[in-house]
Every structure is written in C-alpha cells, then in structure tokens.
Amino acid sequence: MxxxxxxxxxxxxxxxxxxxxxxxxxxxxxxxxxxxxxxxxxxxxxxxxxxxxxxxxxxxxxxxxxxxxxxxxxxxxxxxxxxxxxxxxxxxxxxxxxxxxxxxxxxxxxxxxxxxxxIIEGIGDTDIDAAVRALRSMKSNLLALLSTSKADQDDGAGIFDTPIE
Structure with missing residues (x-):
C-alpha cells in the first residue's frame, strides 16, 4: 500500500x-x-x-x-x-x-x-497475546465511543434543531 x-x-x-x-x-x-x-x-x-x-x-x-x-x-x-x-x-x-x-x-x-x-499457524504465543491485547483495547475504545455517540443521539438534539449562525 x-x-x-x-x-x-x-x-x-x-x-x-x-x-x-x-x-x-x-x-x-x-x-x-x-x-x-x-x-x-x-x-x-x-x-x-x-x-x-x-x-x-x-x-x-x-x-x-x-x-x-x-x-x-x-x-x-x-x-x-x-x-x-x-x-x-x-x-x-x-x-x-x-x-x-x-x-x-x-x-x-x-x-x-x-x-x-x-489461521494462526506459524504465529507464536507472544505475538498472539499481543494481538489479543491490542484488539481488546481497540474494542474497549470502540465501545466507549459508541456509547458516547449513542448518548449524543439520545439527547434529542438533531442536526435541524441547531440554529444556523
């Protein structure tokens, strides 16, 4: 790439x-x-x-x-x-x-x-453990972001509710 x-x-x-x-x-x-x-x-x-x-x-x-x-x-x-x-x-x-x-x-x-x-053939335990830790952290970050954006959506303010300045 x-x-x-x-x-x-x-x-x-x-x-x-x-x-x-x-x-x-x-x-x-x-x-x-x-x-x-x-x-x-x-x-x-x-x-x-x-x-x-x-x-x-x-x-x-x-x-x-x-x-x-x-x-x-x-x-x-x-x-x-x-x-x-x-x-x-x-x-x-x-x-x-x-x-x-x-x-x-x-x-x-x-x-x-x-x-x-x-799928994991040839990949060592250390690398697998590191990948699992990284993916769990990414998942945790995504869950936090999704819950924040869900709360923002639930506050009742839509794009057309905001006055244009």
Missing part, C-alpha cells in the same frame, strides 16, 4: 480483511452442516448468552427485529432453539438453545477450532 495511507488506516483495512476472510473460512467449514452464516452467528451468540431477549439478540447481531425473527423461526423449525416468554414480562421473548442446538454448537466449535488453528 502507498505511503499516503496512515498506519492506522492500514491497520483498519487489515483487521477488516482478516475478519472477512475468517468468516469465509468458517462458512466453508460449516457448509456441510447445512448452516448459513446468519444461522451460525445466532447460535454462537446464544452459546455465549443463552436466554437472550429476541430484541437484544437483534441489536447484538446488528440486524432488524423482523430479520432476526425469521432466523429464529428457521432455527426453531429445525429444533435448534426455542422461544420462551420472560416470566417477568410476557411481552419479552427469550431465545434458548435446545439440546440439539447445544450439541450442534459443540460440533461447530470443533470445526471452527480447526479453522482457527490453520
């Missing part, structure tokens, strides 16, 4: 490219299981936080409520997840992995572990 691109920008492109290519490799590994990327992504989120409310799951996946509802419908039809009403608020639907879904998650992890080993 040319000298006119900053190292920060190059890092951003590299993180994006690695993430995109990693998803493609995981897709390839999970294709024989009959799972789409969206489906395994839902299952992966639930494996980390089972019983998540459907609207929170949509937010975490950064997709619309209707889209996540359709995904859950398909996963539910295959016996991988089930919806349950929240005991404290019957309007809230929580999504849980079934036993079949839980077993599938274990199979997914086995397949993905092979992919991950291939």
């Amino acid at each position: 040319g000298q006119d691109v900053s190292k920060e920008l190059r890092l951003g492109f590299l993180v994006h490219d690695v993430s995109r290519m990693r998803r493609s490799m995981v897709d390839r590994a999970l294709k024989p299981m009959g799972l789409t990327r969206s489906q395994w992504w839902v299952l992966a989120f639930l494996s980390r936080r089972d019983g998540m409310p459907q609207v929170v799951l949509a937010d975490q996946l950064d997709i619309g409520k209707v889209a996540v509802g359709a995904l859950i419908d398909r996963l539910e039809a295959h016996g991988l997840v089930e919806r349950q009403h929240d005991p404290g608020d019957r309007r809230v639907k929580r999504i849980y992995l079934t036993q079949v879904g839980d077993k599938l998650i274990r199979d997914i992890r086995t397949n993905v572990a092979e992919v991950e080993r291939s």
Whole structure:
C-alpha cells in the first residue's frame, strides 16, 4: 500500500480483511452442516448468552427485529432453539438453545477450532497475546465511543434543531 495511507488506516483495512476472510473460512467449514452464516452467528451468540431477549439478540447481531425473527423461526423449525416468554414480562421473548442446538454448537466449535488453528499457524504465543491485547483495547475504545455517540443521539438534539449562525 502507498505511503499516503496512515498506519492506522492500514491497520483498519487489515483487521477488516482478516475478519472477512475468517468468516469465509468458517462458512466453508460449516457448509456441510447445512448452516448459513446468519444461522451460525445466532447460535454462537446464544452459546455465549443463552436466554437472550429476541430484541437484544437483534441489536447484538446488528440486524432488524423482523430479520432476526425469521432466523429464529428457521432455527426453531429445525429444533435448534426455542422461544420462551420472560416470566417477568410476557411481552419479552427469550431465545434458548435446545439440546440439539447445544450439541450442534459443540460440533461447530470443533470445526471452527480447526479453522482457527490453520489461521494462526506459524504465529507464536507472544505475538498472539499481543494481538489479543491490542484488539481488546481497540474494542474497549470502540465501545466507549459508541456509547458516547449513542448518548449524543439520545439527547434529542438533531442536526435541524441547531440554529444556523
């Protein structure tokens, strides 16, 4: 890449490219299981936080409520997840992995572990630890920036509410 691109920008492109290519490799590994990327992504989120409310799951996946509802419908039809009403608020639907879904998650992890080993082949533990620390710091910074910008959006002041001087 040319000298006119900053190292920060190059890092951003590299993180994006690695993430995109990693998803493609995981897709390839999970294709024989009959799972789409969206489906395994839902299952992966639930494996980390089972019983998540459907609207929170949509937010975490950064997709619309209707889209996540359709995904859950398909996963539910295959016996991988089930919806349950929240005991404290019957309007809230929580999504849980079934036993079949839980077993599938274990199979997914086995397949993905092979992919991950291939991806980091030849990279030493020290470099991996440094990369993890750097990415965690970047994630923390992004979460702080996103929560700040969300608070700014929620204050009610829009672009057209500010007087032009």
